[in-house]
Amino acid sequence: MTKPRTRIQEKNSATILEAALDVFSKQGFRGATLDQIADVAGLSKPNLLYYFPSKEAVHKALLERLLRTWLDPLRALDPKGDPLAEIMAYVRRKLELSRDYPRESRLFANEILQGAPRIMEAISGDLKTLVDEKAAVMERWMSEGRLARVPPHHLIFSIWALTQHYADFDVQVRAVLGTGHDPFTEAGAFLETLFDRLLRAA
């Protein structure tokens, strides 16, 4: 349902998307079933299909919502700010996303693993544009000697990889650390150290 009108439509659409996020993020698109989603949402399958015309449509709605907000932290990187502080703030915001929205991270990971069939356009369009723009900002900072020189695109990849790992591989991280650990707090301190040593201008 692209434009819910009544309050009950609004509420049910939200409930369905919430349940679908649960299921799609764990099983991927093909692995998820409408039965599972309807079950988690507490609705019947036909009722679910009253709100969304198809399984595709539910998945698409989730991805669109995700893409709208997922890039905000990178957009917020301010060319006029202090280089190291700006990048550290980006790392922190990205790690917070992993901690607070792990299902969204896994939904995205599933989509990319499957070859990004439904979001390739956004990736090589909006995302690439944004990354190129921010990479140019970092490039400038490096030229001005305010940041150690590293390949900006791979710097951005490393921030994605290191922060998303704690959401996408959460069960592995927890199993290997054992009990008595707070993965995200520890990761926060570690990544602070890592990017400081990597980027502080010599």
Place this chain on the structure above:
Amino acid sequence: MTKPRTRIQEKNSATILEAALDVFSKQGFRGATLDQIADVAGLSKPNLLYYFPSKEAVHKALLERLLRTWLDPLRALDPKGDPLAEIMAYVRRKLELSRDYPRESRLFANEILQGAPRIMEAISGDLKTLVDEKAAVMERWMSEGRLARVPPHHLIFSIWALTQHYADFDVQVRAVLGTGHDPFTEAGAFLETLFDRLLRAA
């Protein structure tokens, strides 16, 4: 087929596993179908099921083969070697795995994303044991002042995250970089810099 006896059985089992790796690594367990696998393998579906008793069995055989070899690079980390050189060698071998066996990396990623239903035992058993052991080695190196002090477990996570990202998110990396880039060569140089700056004893 756990123990193939004839040459033809050997060959067909291998062909099936090769095809299954293709499909499972892209679609995950539930998303993959025996039809797809049989098609890629060039066999009929019943014939495939002559060699493996079920879809589960094919998947299990793949994961077991993976786990047997996936940890070798970490096992090879030598407590008697030079700390920084040993870790750099581990990073290099791990990145080579991502470059040369990206499907294996994605198979593993899919399994973890789904909550590791089939390999949780190996993760919290053999894997945790090995990681704890090597983390202790690193800890010793740090105490001796031969390596900058960082949390060893998270250091290992960072190596996994940074190297596997180039396999698991390959399509995103290539789309964002655009043409005229060699992701793995560039990543090799970047990760060399990153871990050198992070770990070189001050």
Place this chain on the structure above:
DNA sequence: GTCTATACTCTGATAGAC
């Protein structure tokens, strides 16, 4: 060992009563 045919279940989607 390999194939065709098929049994049976699951899944996405629709019809139509209320």
Place this chain on the structure above:
DNA sequence: GTCTATCAGAGTATAGAC
């Protein structure tokens, strides 16, 4: 808006001929 009933197709697995 929501439900029961149901369809058509896909999916795993088996039977049995060759």
